[in-house]
Amino acid sequence: MIGLTHYLILAALLFSIGLLGAIAKRNAISVFMGIELMLNSVNINFVAFNHFLHPQFLAGQAFAIFVIVVAAAEVSVGLAIILALYRRRANTGVDELDLLKW
Amino acid sequence: MSTLAIILTVAPLAAYAVIVFFTSRWKALSAGIAIAATGTSLALSIWLLLGMIGDPTPVHVSMSWLSIPHLGGIRGLDISMGVLVDPLSSLMMTIVSFVAFLVMVYSLGYMKGDEGFSRYFAYLGLFTFSMLGLVIADNYFQTFVFWELVGLSSYLLIGFWRLKDSAAEASKKAFVTNRWGDFGFLVGILLLFTIFGTFDFAVLAKEIPAYEHLGLIALIAVLVFTGPMGKSAQVPFHVWLPDAMEGPTPVSALIHAATMVAAGVYLVARGFVLFQSVPQVMELIAWIGGFTAIFAALIALVQRDIKRILAYSTLSQLGYMFLALGAGSMSAGMFHLTTHAFFKALLFLGAGSVIHALHEQDIFRMGGLSKKMPVTTWTFVIGSLSLAGLFPLAGFWSKDEILLVALREGQTALFVIGLVTAFLTAFYMFRLIFTVFFGEPVPAEHGHGHQAHESPVSMTGPLVLLALLSVVAGLVGSPWWQAWFGSSFGSFIFFGEPEAPHLDLAVALPATIVAVLGIGIAWLVYGKKLVRHEALAERFRPLHTLLLNKFYIDEFYALVFKWVMMLGGRVFDWFDHRVIDGTFDGLGSATRTSGGKLRLLQTGRLQSYALVLFGAVAVAVVLVSTNLIGGFAK
Numbered sequence: 001m002i003g004l005t006h007y008l009i010l011a012a013l014l015f016s017i018g019l020l021g022a023i024a025k026r027n028a029i030s031v032f033m034g035i036e037l038m039l040n041s042v043n044i045n046f047v048a049f050n051h052f053l054h055p056q057f058l059a060g061q062a063f064a065i066f067v068i069v070v071a072a073a074e075v076s077v078g079l080a081i082i083l084a085l086y087r088r089r090a091n092t093g094v095d096e097l098d099l100l101k102w
Numbered sequence: 103m104s105t106l107a108i109i110l111t112v113a114p115l116a117a118y119a120v121i122v123f124f125t126s127r128w129k130a131l132s133a134g135i136a137i138a139a140t141g142t143s144l145a146l147s148i149w150l151l152l153g154m155i156g157d158p159t160p161v162h163v164s165m166s167w168l169s170i171p172h173l174g175g176i177r178g179l180d181i182s183m184g185v186l187v188d189p190l191s192s193l194m195m196t197i198v199s200f201v202a203f204l205v206m207v208y209s210l211g212y213m214k215g216d217e218g219f220s221r222y223f224a225y226l227g228l229f230t231f232s233m234l235g236l237v238i239a240d241n242y243f244q245t246f247v248f249w250e251l252v253g254l255s256s257y258l259l260i261g262f263w264r265l266k267d268s269a270a271e272a273s274k275k276a277f278v279t280n281r282w283g284d285f286g287f288l289v290g291i292l293l294l295f296t297i298f299g300t301f302d303f304a305v306l307a308k309e310i311p312a313y314e315h316l317g318l319i320a321l322i323a324v325l326v327f328t329g330p331m332g333k334s335a336q337v338p339f340h341v342w343l344p345d346a347m348e349g350p351t352p353v354s355a356l357i358h359a360a361t362m363v364a365a366g367v368y369l370v371a372r373g374f375v376l377f378q379s380v381p382q383v384m385e386l387i388a389w390i391g392g393f394t395a396i397f398a399a400l401i402a403l404v405q406r407d408i409k410r411i412l413a414y415s416t417l418s419q420l421g422y423m424f425l426a427l428g429a430g431s432m433s434a435g436m437f438h439l440t441t442h443a444f445f446k447a448l449l450f451l452g453a454g455s456v457i458h459a460l461h462e463q464d465i466f467r468m469g470g471l472s473k474k475m476p477v478t479t480w481t482f483v484i485g486s487l488s489l490a491g492l493f494p495l496a497g498f499w500s501k502d503e504i505l506l507v508a509l510r511e512g513q514t515a516l517f518v519i520g521l522v523t524a525f526l527t528a529f530y531m532f533r534l535i536f537t538v539f540f541g542e543p544v545p546a547e548h549g550h551g552h553q554a555h556e557s558p559v560s561m562t563g564p565l566v567l568l569a570l571l572s573v574v575a576g577l578v579g580s581p582w583w584q585a586w587f588g589s590s591f592g593s594f595i596f597f598g599e600p601e602a603p604h605l606d607l608a609v610a611l612p613a614t615i616v617a618v619l620g621i622g623i624a625w626l627v628y629g630k631k632l633v634r635h636e637a638l639a640e641r642f643r644p645l646h647t648l649l650l651n652k653f654y655i656d657e658f659y660a661l662v663f664k665w666v667m668m669l670g671g672r673v674f675d676w677f678d679h680r681v682i683d684g685t686f687d688g689l690g691s692a693t694r695t696s697g698g699k700l701r702l703l704q705t706g707r708l709q710s711y712a713l714v715l716f717g718a719v720a721v722a723v724v725l726v727s728t729n730l731i732g733g734f735a736k
Contacts, residue, residue, distance in 0.1 A: 023713045031709070098706030 007048035014041035028082045028092040032075065039071045103150065104163040104185040110146035110199065111234040113139040118227035121220055132220035136227045137206045143199040143234065151192040155594065160188035162304060164240055181301065186240035189595050190436065194237045194368055197443045198361045202230045204564035205356040208451055211561040212352050212458055222262060222350070229255035233361050237368065241301035242291040242326075245369065249287070249329065252365060253280045256357050260349040272348040279342040283332015290325030293318075294376075307375045320380040326373065327387060334366025334420045337394045341656055343417055347409040351454030354409060359416045359450050360443040367423045367439050371432050374597045378430070388428025388508075392519045395421030397653070399526035403533070404639070404649040407463045408453045411534055415489065416446055418523060422504055425516055431507040432597040437579045438504055440591075441496035444575050445488040448568035452482035455557040455565065456538065465534055470543035474554040477562040479539045481569035486535055488572040490528035490617045493610070496576030503579060503592075505609045521616055528620025533635075536628035579603050 021034025043064040050060025086092050117139035121132045164184030172178040213222055232251035239245040261273030298309050335343035346358045377383050398417035405411045419442050426435035455478040472479040488495035508517040577583050579591035581603050592601030626632045639646045727735045
C-alpha cells in the first residue's frame with residue numbers, strides 16, 4: 001500500500017535533486033530547471049498532505065495550482081532575463097555572472 | 103557723567119578705526135585725528151576729575167551684558183558691563199589721556215618720516231582706548247577684557263618695527279610673559295565668581311570682608327595678584343619690560359613707563375579690599391615690591407643702554423608702588439604712580455630726544471650734549487632730580503610718603519630697602535646724566551658722524567610741560583597743600599580713612615641725604631672722574647658681571663624653557679602623536695582592514711548565496727528537530 005510517507009520521500013528526493021541542480025549547474029537554463037523541480041516537489045507535498053490528512057478540503061490542490069501559476073510567471077520573467085543576458089554576452093554561465101560582488 | 107566717561111573712552115577707538123579703514127594713506131591727517139581724539143579724552147577726563155574733586159561721590163552705571171538664567175540646579179550667569187567714575191578712576195584716566203596726548207604730540211617729531219606713521223598713531227589710539235576702558239571698568243570681568251586688549255596693543259607697539267628681529271622677539275617675550283600672569287589673574291577672578299556670583303567691585307567690596315574662609319580669599323588674592331605682577335613687571339615676571347624697549351621710544355614712555363605698567367598698581371588699588379583682608383598677602387605684595395625695587399636698581403647701575411637704564415628704573419619705581427600698597431597705603435601707592443607717570447614719561451621722552459639726535463643708545467658713546475641740546479638736558483636733569491627724590495620736587499613727596507608708610511607700619515626692613523634703593527636711584531640716574539650730557543663730547547667717528555642738534559618744538563614742548571609737572575605735581579600731596587586748601591591727595595584717594603600728609607624729618611632727612619650722596623658719588627666717578635669707572639668695574643669684576651647680566655635671570659629662564667618646557671613639550675607631543683593619534687588612527691585602519699577582508703564574502707555568485715541559504719535552513723531544521731540538542735520533536 002502506498003502511503004503518505006512514500007509521497008513525502010519522493011518529494012524530498014525531487015527537492016534535493018532540484019536543489020543540487022539549482023546550486024551546482026552552470027547553465028542558467030539548468031538552474032531554472034532545478035528550481036522548477038523544487039517547486040513541483042512542493043506541489044507533490046501539498047497534494048499528498050491534502051489527500052491523506054484532510055480529504056474533505058481542496059486547499060492543497062488549490063495551492064498547487066497557485067504555485068504552478070507563479071512558477072509560470074517566474075519562468076517567463078527569468079527566461080526574458082536569460083535571453084537578454086545571452087544577447088549581451090553570448091553566454092549563460094551563471095558562475096560568470098558575478099557583477100553584483102563588492 | 104558716565105556718558106562723558108564712555109565718550110572719552112571710545113574716542114581713541116574711533117580714531118583707530120578711522121585711521122585703519124580710511125585715512126592710513128594720509129599721514130598728517132591720521133596723526134591729526136588721533137591727536138584730536140585723545141585731546142577730547144583729555145579735556146573730558148580733566149572735566150571729570152575736577153567734578154570728582156568737587157564732589158567725590160562715585161558714579162556707577164552698569165548694564166547687563168550677558169545673562170543666562172538659572173536652569174534647575176545649574177547656576178545662572180550674569181555678567182554686566184559698566185562705568186565707574188570715582189576719584190581713583192578719574193585720576194587715572196586723566197594721567198592716561200594726558201600722557202597719551204603728550205606722547206602723540208611728541209611722536210609727530212620723533213616718528214617723522216617713518217613709513218608706518220599712520221599705523222603707529224592708530225595703535226596708539228587703540229592703546230589709549232584699551233587703557234581708558236580698563237580704568238573705567240566697574241567689574242573684574244570688564245577689567246580682564248581691557249587688560250588683555252592693553253596687552254595686545256603693547257605687543258603691537260613693541261613689535262612696531264616688525265622687520266627688526268629683536269623687536270619681534272621682544273614683543274613675543276612681552277606677550278608670553280604677560281600670559282603667565284594673566285592666567286593666574288583669570289583663574290583668580292573665576293574663583294571669585296564661583297564664590298560670590300559676581301564680578302562687580304562694589305558688591306565684592308561689601309561681601310569679601312564678610313566671607314569666613316580666609317584661606318580661600320588668600321588664594322584668590324595671590325592668583326589675582328599674579329596679573330599685576332605680570333603687567334607691572336614685578337620679579338619674577340620682570341624680564342619682558344627691559345626688552346620691551348625695542349619699541350619706539352615714545353611708546354616706551356607711554357606704555358612701558360607711565361600707564362600700562364601702572365595698570366597693575368591700579369588694579370591692586372581698585373580691588374584693594376580683596377588684598378587688604380589677608381595680612382599675609384599684603385606682606386607678600388610689599389616684599390615683592392621691595393625686592394623688585396632694589397633688584398632692578400642694582401641692575402640699572404651697570405647698564406649701558408640709555409633706555410634699559412630707564413626701564414630698570416621703572417621696574418624699581420613700580421616696586422616702590424607695590425611696597426606702598428602692600429604696606430597698606432593705597433594713597434601713597436597711587437600718589438607715587440601719579441608723580442612717576444610725569445617724571446618717567448619725561449625721562450623717556452628726553453631719552454627719545456637724545457636717541458633721535460644721535461641714533462645711538464649706548465651712553466658711553468655719548469657725551470657733552472648739554473651745549474647742543476639745552477632743553478633736553480635741563481628737562482632731563484629736572485626729571486632725574488624728581489626721580490631721585492630731591493626736595494621739593496614731585497618725587498620727593500611721593501617717595502617720602504612711601505617710606506613713611508613703611509616705617510609707620512613697622513616694616514623697618516622694607517624702609518631700609520627703600521632708602522638703599524633711593525640711593526641707588528640717585529646714583530644710576532646721575533651716572534647717566536654726567537656721562538651723556540656733560541663731560542667730553544665723543545669724537546665724531548664714534549657718534550656716527552652725526553651732528554647732534556636740539557629736537558623740534560613738537561618734541562621739546564611736551565618735555566617742558568612734563569618737567570613743569572615733575573616739579574609741581576608733588577605739591578598736591580604735601581602738607582602745604584593741606585594747609586592751603588584743607589585737602590590733599592591723601593584725602594582724595596584713600597582706602598578706609600583719609601590720610602593727611604605730614605613731613606616727618608626722621609624720614610625726609612635720611613632720604614634726602616642718601617639721594618644727595620648718590621648724586622655726589624655719581625659726580626665724583628662720572629663727572630669729576632676721580633676714579634675711572636672701568637677701574638671700578640675691574641675691581642668688582644664678579645659683581646659687575648653678575649649685574650651686567652641681570653643676575654642671569656634671562657639665561658635661567660632660557661635654561662628652564664629649554665630643559666623643562668621643551669622636554670615636557672616633547673613628551674606631550676609624543677603622547678599626542680603616538681598614543682592619542684595612534685588610538686584613533688588604529689581604530690580607523692582596523693575598521694578598514696576588517697572591512698577589506700569581510701567584503702570578500704560577497705562573491706556576487708547567486709549560487710553560492712543559495713547554497714549558504716539552504717545550508718542554513720538545513721542546519722536550522724536539524725537543530726530544531728533533534729531532541730538531543732534542544733529540538734522540539736516528539
